[in-house]
Amino acid sequence: MGGGPAGLTAGIYAARGRLDVILLEAKPLTGGQIATTDIVENYPGFPEPVSGAELMDRMRKQAERFGLPFATADITKITPRDDGFLLEGARTSYLARAVIVATGTEPRRLGVPGEKEFWGMGVTTCATCDGPLYRDKPVAVVGGGDSAVKEAVYLTNFASVVYLLHRRDRLRAETVIQEQALANDKIDVRWDTVVTAMLGDAESGLTGLALQNVKTEEASELAVDCVFLYVGVLANTDMVEGLVALDDAGLIITDNDMATNVPGIFAAGDCRSKTLKQVATAVGEGAAAAFSAQEYLTGGPYGAGC
Ligand SMILES: Cc1cc2nc3c(=O)[nH]c(=O)nc-3n(C[C@H](O)[C@H](O)[C@H](O)COP(=O)(O)OP(=O)(O)OC[C@H]3O[C@@H](n4cnc5c(N)ncnc54)[C@H](O)[C@@H]3O)c2cc1C
Numbered sequence: 571m572g573g574g575p576a577g578l579t580a581g582i583y584a585a586r587g588r589l590d591v592i593l594l595e596a597k598p599l600t601g602g603q604i605a606t607t608d609i610v611e612n613y614p615g616f617p618e619p620v621s622g623a624e625l626m627d628r629m630r631k632q633a634e635r636f637g638l639p640f641a642t643a644d645i646t647k648i649t650p651r652d653d654g655f656l657l658e659g660a661r662t663s664y665l666a667r668a669v670i671v672a673t674g675t676e677p678r679r680l681g682v683p684g685e686k687e688f689w690g691m692g693v694t695t696c697a698t699c700d701g702p703l704y705r706d707k708p709v710a711v712v713g714g715g716d717s718a719v720k721e722a723v724y725l726t727n728f729a730s731v732v733y734l735l736h737r738r739d740r741l742r743a744e745t746v747i748q749e750q751a752l753a754n755d756k757i758d759v760r761w762d763t764v765v766t767a768m769l770g771d772a773e774s775g776l777t778g779l780a781l782q783n784v785k786t787e788e789a790s791e792l793a794v795d796c797v798f799l800y801v802g803v804l805a806n807t808d809m810v811e812g813l814v815a816l817d818d819a820g821l822i823i824t825d826n827d828m829a830t831n832v833p834g835i836f837a838a839g840d841c842r843s844k845t846l847k848q849v850a851t852a853v854g855e856g857a858a859a860a861f862s863a864q865e866y867l868t869g870g871p872y873g874a875g876c
Pocket of ligand 1: 572573574575595597601602604605606607609610612613643644645646672675720806809838840841847849850852
């Protein structure tokens with residue numbers, strides 16, 4: 571389940587291993603979160619940066635070469651049965667003897683007034699999709715991690731100025747990404763700053779942000795045409811809630827071989843409880859999960875789980 575880097579890699583290994591496998595992806599196009607970013611610089615094998623969409627297109631073509639079938643299905647429930655697991659989607663259900671959950675995460679929203687109202691009208695979580703619409707306009711990015719800082723740098727290709735709004739007094743992003751951002755004249759970092767409301771009107775959409783400095787409590791307004799949110803993620807694990815062990819953030823707990831506490835259910839990628847959420851880790855875990863599922867199906871040791 572899941573057509574991002576983890577699910578596609580699991581699919582490549584399972585199809586190449588001649589398992590009777592299908593990849594179920596909720597959205598019409600596979601690729602997952604990385605397909606929404608313009609530049610990937612840290613995935614090995616690409617000395618020059620590659621776009622997330624191209625990287626995922628290549629993974630998909632590789633999976634197709636090994637005959638991996640795909641279906642569009644948003645799986646909402648998994649029920650154990652004597653003969654395996656029933657995976658229920660809105661239109662179709664599937665019966666599987668083993669399941670690899672590679673459903674990743676969703677971007678978290680801020681939950682401030684105006685966010686819902688202006689969603690898609692100047693409030694977004696995808697710089698690659700919406701950045702080119704704001705050529706020579708002021709935009710803001712909210713967040714201080716890798717995604718926020720990387721996407722802020724990308725947005726300087728279009729925007730007149732990119733305000734990077736961060737609630738702390740230093741960034742969490744990788745040093746190399748921070749260096750790129752802090753050296754960029756178009757990026758204006760506003761430290762210790764939170765968004766308290768999104769401002770605008772029905773005709774123009776978003777026109778600005780209400781801000782507050784968390785140290786001085788000073789309130790201000792910032793005129794921007796778009797705000798890009800990178801404020802963390804929510805686990806896409808509702809379908810296994812109450813079935814497999816999850817951590818406090820709702821992420822799936824596995825052992826080193828990607829086995830959950832339920833024999834026959836494996837997990838890989840960002841939906842797993844782990845520290846480094848990247849393509850390089852997702853593909854490694856997808857490969858390991860497929861291997862463990864194969865061992866489980868053929869009587870190997872990985873049914874016991876964690
Ligand atoms: C803006 C941004 C920039 C990034 N830049 C980099 C970078 O430069 N380098 C890097 O290594 N990583 C980067 N990452 C992180 C990287 O995208 C993730 O680590 C990676 O995509 C995780 O892969 P995954 O397969 O686990 O999950 P995802 O890519 O999230 O894929 C999960 C898939 O599962 C599907 N799905 C969800 N629920 C269901 C369901 N119920 N049924 C069926 N399908 C479902 C989703 O639609 C999705 O396609 C970036 C992330 C973001 C947001």
